[in-house]
Amino acid sequence: MRDVTLGEASAETVRPLSEAAALDMPLLRIEGVAKSFGNFRAVDRLSLDIRAGEFFALLGPSGCGKTTLLRMLAGFETPDEGRILLGGKDIAPVLPHERPVNMMFQNYALFPHLSVRDNIAFGLKRAGMARAEIATRVAELVALVKLEGMEKRKPDQLSGGQRQRVALARSLARRPQVLLLDEPLAALDKKLRESTQAELMELQRRLGMTFIIVTHDQEEAMTMADRIGVMDAGRLVQVAAPRNLYEAPASRWIAGFVGDINLFDGQVVSREHGRLTVSTSEAGPLAVSELWSPVTKEIVSVAIRPEKVKLSRRGPASDEGGSQAINRLDGVVIDVNYLGGVTTYKVKLESGAVVRSSMANTARLNVDAYLAGQRVVAWFTADDCLVLEQ
Amino acid sequence: MSARRIFARPARFAAIAPYLWMVLFFLVPFGFVLKISLSQTAIAQPPYTPVFDFAEGRAALAAAFAQLSFDDFRLLISDDLYILSYVRSLVVAVTSTLILLLIGYPIAYGMARLPQRWQGVAMMLVIVPFWTSFLIRIYAWINILQHDGLLNKILLALHIVSTPVVWLSTDSAMYLGIVYSYLPFMILPLYATLSRMDASLLEAASDLGASPRQAFWLVTFPLSLPGVAAGALLCFIPIVGEFVIPDLLAGSNSLMIGQTLWLEFFTNRDWPVASATAVALLLLLVPPLVLYDRLQRRQLEGNG
Amino acid sequence: MARTVTRITRFNMTSLALGLAFLYLPIVILVIYSFNASRLVTVWGGWSLRWYHEFFNDAAMLEAAWMSLSVGTVSATLATLLGTLAAIGLARGERFRGRALFSGMLYSPLVMPEVISGLSLLLLFVALNAERGFWTVTIAHTTLTMCFVTVVVQSRLTSLDRSLEEAAMDLGCDPVRAFLFVTLPQIVPAIVAGWMLAFILSLDDVVIASFTTGPGSATLPIRIYSEVRLGVKPEINAICTLVIALIAVIIVVASFASKLSGARGESAAPL
Numbered sequence: 001m002r003d004v005t006l007g008e009a010s011a012e013t014v015r016p017l018s019e020a021a022a023l024d025m026p027l028l029r030i031e032g033v034a035k036s037f038g039n040f041r042a043v044d045r046l047s048l049d050i051r052a053g054e055f056f057a058l059l060g061p062s063g064c065g066k067t068t069l070l071r072m073l074a075g076f077e078t079p080d081e082g083r084i085l086l087g088g089k090d091i092a093p094v095l096p097h098e099r100p101v102n103m104m105f106q107n108y109a110l111f112p113h114l115s116v117r118d119n120i121a122f123g124l125k126r127a128g129m130a131r132a133e134i135a136t137r138v139a140e141l142v143a144l145v146k147l148e149g150m151e152k153r154k155p156d157q158l159s160g161g162q163r164q165r166v167a168l169a170r171s172l173a174r175r176p177q178v179l180l181l182d183e184p185l186a187a188l189d190k191k192l193r194e195s196t197q198a199e200l201m202e203l204q205r206r207l208g209m210t211f212i213i214v215t216h217d218q219e220e221a222m223t224m225a226d227r228i229g230v231m232d233a234g235r236l237v238q239v240a241a242p243r244n245l246y247e248a249p250a251s252r253w254i255a256g257f258v259g260d261i262n263l264f265d266g267q268v269v270s271r272e273h274g275r276l277t278v279s280t281s282e283a284g285p286l287a288v289s290e291l292w293s294p295v296t297k298e299i300v301s302v303a304i305r306p307e308k309v310k311l312s313r314r315g316p317a318s319d320e321g322g323s324q325a326i327n328r329l330d331g332v333v334i335d336v337n338y339l340g341g342v343t344t345y346k347v348k349l350e351s352g353a354v355v356r357s358s359m360a361n362t363a364r365l366n367v368d369a370y371l372a373g374q375r376v377v378a379w380f381t382a383d384d385c386l387v388l389e390q
Numbered sequence: 391m392s393a394r395r396i397f398a399r400p401a402r403f404a405a406i407a408p409y410l411w412m413v414l415f416f417l418v419p420f421g422f423v424l425k426i427s428l429s430q431t432a433i434a435q436p437p438y439t440p441v442f443d444f445a446e447g448r449a450a451l452a453a454a455f456a457q458l459s460f461d462d463f464r465l466l467i468s469d470d471l472y473i474l475s476y477v478r479s480l481v482v483a484v485t486s487t488l489i490l491l492l493i494g495y496p497i498a499y500g501m502a503r504l505p506q507r508w509q510g511v512a513m514m515l516v517i518v519p520f521w522t523s524f525l526i527r528i529y530a531w532i533n534i535l536q537h538d539g540l541l542n543k544i545l546l547a548l549h550i551v552s553t554p555v556v557w558l559s560t561d562s563a564m565y566l567g568i569v570y571s572y573l574p575f576m577i578l579p580l581y582a583t584l585s586r587m588d589a590s591l592l593e594a595a596s597d598l599g600a601s602p603r604q605a606f607w608l609v610t611f612p613l614s615l616p617g618v619a620a621g622a623l624l625c626f627i628p629i630v631g632e633f634v635i636p637d638l639l640a641g642s643n644s645l646m647i648g649q650t651l652w653l654e655f656f657t658n659r660d661w662p663v664a665s666a667t668a669v670a671l672l673l674l675l676v677p678p679l680v681l682y683d684r685l686q687r688r689q690l691e692g693n694g
Numbered sequence: 695m696a697r698t699v700t701r702i703t704r705f706n707m708t709s710l711a712l713g714l715a716f717l718y719l720p721i722v723i724l725v726i727y728s729f730n731a732s733r734l735v736t737v738w739g740g741w742s743l744r745w746y747h748e749f750f751n752d753a754a755m756l757e758a759a760w761m762s763l764s765v766g767t768v769s770a771t772l773a774t775l776l777g778t779l780a781a782i783g784l785a786r787g788e789r790f791r792g793r794a795l796f797s798g799m800l801y802s803p804l805v806m807p808e809v810i811s812g813l814s815l816l817l818l819f820v821a822l823n824a825e826r827g828f829w830t831v832t833i834a835h836t837t838l839t840m841c842f843v844t845v846v847v848q849s850r851l852t853s854l855d856r857s858l859e860e861a862a863m864d865l866g867c868d869p870v871r872a873f874l875f876v877t878l879p880q881i882v883p884a885i886v887a888g889w890m891l892a893f894i895l896s897l898d899d900v901v902i903a904s905f906t907t908g909p910g911s912a913t914l915p916i917r918i919y920s921e922v923r924l925g926v927k928p929e930i931n932a933i934c935t936l937v938i939a940l941i942a943v944i945i946v947v948a949s950f951a952s953k954l955s956g957a958r959g960e961s962a963a964p965l
Contacts, residue, residue, distance in 0.1 A: 076393035076770075076860055093394065096863040097872075113879040126866030174866065334714035393860050397869045398788040405783020405796065408776040408840065412799040415837040419814030422821055495714065500710035503703075514709065519717045521890075523898040525915050528935040529922050530720035533727060536926060540723060573717065624805060625893045631807020633901055638922060655813065656904075665817070668810050678819050679802055686801045686845075 025088050027052035027210055028031040028073070028178060033082030034234075035068055042052040042068040043083065044234035050178075053111045055204050057225035059218055061257070065234040066214045070180050073212065074103045086177065097126070102176035108167035108182040116142070116149040116166050123174045144203070161192050168200075172207070181213040185220060197223050218258050222246065230254055244306075251390050256302050262309065262355050264302045265390065268295065275325065275382060278302050282353035287325035287382040301388045308384040309357035309368055311345060313368040315377040329355060333374045345370060347378050420672075426464055427665035437557065462666035472650060472667065476674065479647040482636070484567045485628040494576035494621060499610075501577070502584035509585065516581075520574040528638055535563055535639075564640035568629060576621040576633050578654070583617030606685050616685070623682040627675055648672050704747075725938065728931035745932035755917060755933065762897055762914035765828065769835035770892035776836065777843025777892070778885055784844070785851035803841045811838060812905030819906060826908030834906040835896040842895060843888035850884035851877070890948050893942055 026049035035043040043065040050056050058066040071077045073084065075096030083090050091099055102123070110119055120141050142148055145165035155163055164184065171179055184200070185193045187194045201224050204211045215221050221228045224241040229239045238250040248254040252263065266280030274290045278300060286302050310316070315328050334354070335346035344358045355378050369378055466472040501512045519527065534540045535557035542554040557563050588609065595605040633648035640646075645653070647667065655664040728746075737851025749755055782801055787793070805809060815834045816826075825832055854877065862872035900915040907913065914933070921930050 061887070071393070074860075074864055076863075095868070096393065097866045097868050101864075103861070103864045105857050105861055107855070107857060108859040109855065111858060111876055113862070122862070123865030126871070170861075170865065393863070394786075394788055394856070395788045396863070397722075397859065400869050400873070401782050401786035401788075405778040405787055406846075408780035408783070408800075409792070409796055411776055411837070411840070411930050412780075412796070415815065415818070416799050416803060418809075418816040422817035423810075423814045426817055427739075453958040489821075496705070496709035497713035500706035500713075503706050504710075512714075515714055516717070517946065519721065521894050521932070521945060522721060522938050523915070525898060525900055525918060525922075526724070526937060527720065527738075529918070529926075529930065532922065533926055533931070534720055545903055550731050570716070570720070573713070607906060627805040628807055632810050633807075634919070648807060651809045651813065652815060664813060668813050671807065672810060674784075675807070679805070682805060683798050683801050686804075689798055 006183075025085070026050055027054075027087060028212075029085040030069075030073075031083045031085065033072060033079045033084060035065075035077055035080050035283055040245075041234050043072070046234070046235060046236055048229060048239065049081075050212065051087055052210055053208050055201065055224060055226045057228045058212070058214045059213065059228050059232060059258075060216065060222040062216055064231040064372065066231045067182060068221050069231070070103070070214045071183055073178070074101055074180055075099050084311065093272055096352045098194050100174075100177045101180060102171040102178075103180040103182065104167050104171040104184050106186060108155075108187075110161050110163055110166055112155050112168075115152050115154055116147060117157070118191070119166055120154070120165070120169045120173055122170065127174060132190055137173060138304075145169045149288035149310060156197055160187055160189075161196070164188060164196065172209075178212060181211060182253065183215055185215075186217075193220070200224060205358070212233035222258075230257065232257075238262075247304075248386065249388070252301060252303070252390070255348060255386070255388060260306050260356065260358075262306065263388075264303045264353070266302060267301065268298050268300060271295075276387065278387070282351045283327075283329055283349060284351075284384065286327050288385040288387055289324075289382045290387070291383065295387050295389070297389045299390055303386040304384060305378050306344065306356040306358040307342075307360075308356060309378050309380050311347065311357050311359065311376045313376060327380055327382065327385070329378045331355065331376060331378060333370045333372050336370065336372055343369065403692050423665045426662055428460065428671045429662050441458050460510040463661045463670070465663060466666055466670055471645075473668075475647045476670070478644050479630045479671075480563070480674075482568070482632075482646060483626050486565060486572070487626045487627050489565065489569050490572055490576040491618065491622060494573055494580055495618075497573075498577045498580035498584055498617075498677075501581050502587070507611045509514040513578075513581065516574050516577050524571055525634065527571060528635060531557065531563070531567055531570065532638065534673040535566075550599050558639065559641040560605045561640060563636045568632065571635060572625045572629065579620035579624060580614065583614045583620075587613055619681075620685050620689070623678055623685065627682060630675060631671055645661050699767065721938065725935050726933055728928070728935040729930060730931075733928065745928045746936075748929045749932050749936070752890040752929070755914075755929075758912050758914045758917040758932075761828065761911055765832050765835060765903075765913060766893045766896040769839060769896050770889050771830045772836040772894040773840035774885060774889040775845050777840035777888055778847050778881075780840065780844045781847035781851055785848050799840050803838050804845065808899070808901035812902040815902070816905040824912070826906060830906045830908070831903050831913065834902050835892075835899065838899070838902060839892035839895045842891050843885075846888045846891065847881055847884045850881045850892065854880060886948050889945075890944055897941075923937050
């Protein structure tokens with residue numbers, strides 16, 4: 001809506017477009033962009049706005065089109081339809097080497113014949129920067145990614161983590177308006193990945209730069225991004241802050257893709273004061289709060305995250321759950337998985353359905369550990385339940 | 391794939407010069423061979439009467455077609471000399487290719503089994519003789535094979551023979567020379583496919599109860615067939631038209647087609663017949679050439 | 695059981711050793727006999743440099759050697775230039791009209807019998823009324839050897855990581871610069887190997903040179919060939935040894951060059 005009025009206004013008023021763009025428009029606007037490879041529709045009429053200074057994650061399973069979208073932003077692919085506006089200007093016809101956008105490649109794509117210093121200086125030299133200026137900028141970047149003393153090494157003399165830093169420094173060198181990161185941490189081991197995540201976030205905040213990261217790792221996206229766009233089959237299925245994405249997924253598919261979830265299909269039988277009762281065949285009637293958005297359909301699924309399902313021997317104590325309605329399900333523990341920080345349980349209900357629960361191991365001598373075969377009560381509050389339309 | 395498309399334009403531009411070069415110096419000359427193979431022999435310089443001249447225009451061209459001379463090709467069919475030399479070329483090429491395969495396969499297989507760091511060395515060792523002059527290597531064999539050469543001396547010293555054996559100007563010497571010269575061409579493609587083969591395939595085969603011999607024949611050999619085909623074609627095609635080796639090492643009583651062509655051209659100065667021989671040889675080589683081109687393209691360009 | 699399948703057997707080792715001996719022994723014998731003092735090539739008369747002296751006093755041979763070296767240098771340089779351009783076209787040009795013909799023209803000379811290539815080029819030169827000599831042989835050798843250069847360079851180009859070129863573009867290079875600054879430095883070893891291969895093939899060729907050269911401008915192989923047809927001569931042993939030494943020097947220099955340029959795991963493999 002807004003951009004239509006803007007377009008009309010800017011044609012007539014004195015205010016120049018660029019200024020208008022700076023005031024009203026997001027830094028990057030993707031409008032109905034589509035791309036096919038042969039018969040395969042990689043990106044399907046996708047629209048998205050990204051604000052300046054945002055850390056945005058494109059999350060999705062492999063083959064969902066997220067890398068293609070990123071490559072279109074970098075200029076390596078041309079959209080079949082739609083527009084990509086950067087600061088209000090369509091950059092579709094702009095060749096990759098003329099875009100104020102840089103990319104950090106999944107395999108880093110470091111030039112094997114150049115030293116760390118020359119890799120980082122590569123883009124600066126192309127920009128025709130003066131020699132002395134390049135030296136200062138490179139030194140600055142080397143310090144930024146903590147690679148002092150490595151300047152003369154060649155990429156094959158570096159560890160995986162060091163290579164990742166060179167790639168990062170190289171893509172930051174030209175101060176791009178947007179930095180694109182294609183699975184930047186995929187090649188690192190778990191420990192290094194976690195510390196690098198923190199460093200990337202810190203760096204992005206410090207530089208105030210716009211980062212767009214592509215990842216298939218939902219934890220990585222949740223940890224780092226301000227907002228996450230979930231992609232499936234070339235479309236954006238939800239764009240939300242990590243918290244909202246997890247606690248209020250827009251569909252069953254997203255709920256299942258982002259984290260683990262229990263689902264019970266049923267029918268709304270009553271609704272009063274923002275509280276619904278859903279009759280399910282697997283778990284009987286469930287009380288659910290209508291918190292996020294009004295439920296319009298009758299046939300729905302009730303979803304509950306495993307960590308919100310608590311187990312106890314006799315059910316919740318009377319003060320637990322506060323004033324909320326509590327759902328109680330009787331069952332037998334059939335599977336226990338001790339994972340260190342948490343233990344996950346599978347509880348088989350009388351209907352035969354299985355509920356998963358995950359409990360934090362807060363005490364070392366785990367007095368509350370349940371054993372397979374034990375009868376338990378699985379309970380959760382109405383507020384913790386989500387209603388998803390089928 | 392538009393990043394690739396951005397590169398494609400200047401890359402195609404780069405190809406213009408070599409393209410024109412190859413059209414002028416590879417494709418067009420075949421036109422001349424074809425043209426002259428259809429003309430009459432003459433004792434002149436150049437020694438043929440041209441059938442048609444492109445400068446004379448289309449009418450002349452039409453008139454010229456009427457008097458195209460297939461005499462040279464008729465000669466090829468009617469004279470035993472040509473037929474025999476074609477047959478001999480094919481027999482020699484097939485036999486040599488089989489011998490090369492029998493010798494080259496175990497060597498390539500041995501190379502592929504060496505520890506990784508020795509494989510490169512072994513490959514260099516196989517390639518280096520290929521770098522050294524082919525003519526010199528044939529000449530080296532003449533040194534060894536001549537009447538009082540090293541081979542006869544050793545044989546006499548070991549009392550294996552009592553009088554020197556005639557080696558030069560025999561088919562055995564020719565086969566030896568061919569095998570010697572073409573061995574690297576056979577080994578390299580074989581080694582390329584064998585070394586790429588996953589060792590765990592053999593382990594899986596033996597895990598499933600195959601003996602080493604069965605594992606070889608049921609797993610290794612079938613998977614190495616592309617290498618076998620590449621090596622065989624790489625040897626077969628040039629051997630059919632081979633000239634220097636039979637000329638230096640084989641006897642002069644039966645000729646290979648390359649020798650016949652040479653003889654017609656340089657000794658008899660019959661250019662039309664030489665050209666007709668070349669055309670016929672080329673026709674003979676079209677099927678293996680097409681096959682080879684397809685293999686080469688698949689290897690160099692992958693699937694996309 | 696599994697170990698016996700993948701282990702090197704005695705058979706493997708023996709066939710490898712015999713194969714290498716078969717490849718090298720004749721050359722070693724030739725080199726040794728080039729230092730033979732005796733005029734009879736088969737009788738060992740002690741060490742001597744006599745035949746090398748003979749060669750350096752043989753004006754016709756020296757002229758032929760000079761001809762061969764200059765043809766080799768010029769044609770290898772031309773072939774490297776054209777072959778590299780052709781390899782770029784094939785490896786980076788995607789699909790274009792006439793591509794199949796182009797690659798067919800480039801791959802078939804690799805196996806095409808030399809008598810055919812030689813004859814066809816000669817007929818072209820005669821039709822063009824070109825004076826036969828240095829340039830006709832050079833053009834003929836360029837045509838043949840550029841195909842080998844193409845194969846060597848193309849296989850290197852196709853094995854390169856395309857994302858390096860994309861990274862270069864991302865960092866501000868247009869395609870031509872991306873190629874010059876990023877791709878080219880990495881294919882230098884292949885280009886060097888291609889030049890060597892072209893030079894050596896040119897230095898080796900008898901058949902095509904015989905067809906395309908004119909009177910009075912014989913190349914070294916043509917001379918050697920005509921001498922060899924008359925029988926073994928000790929002087930030829932010396933010349934052959936010199937050629938082998940030259941080639942050995944080229945190989946050593948080139949492999950050092952490619953090591954210095956920092957390309958790892960890249961052998962100077964011709965095929």
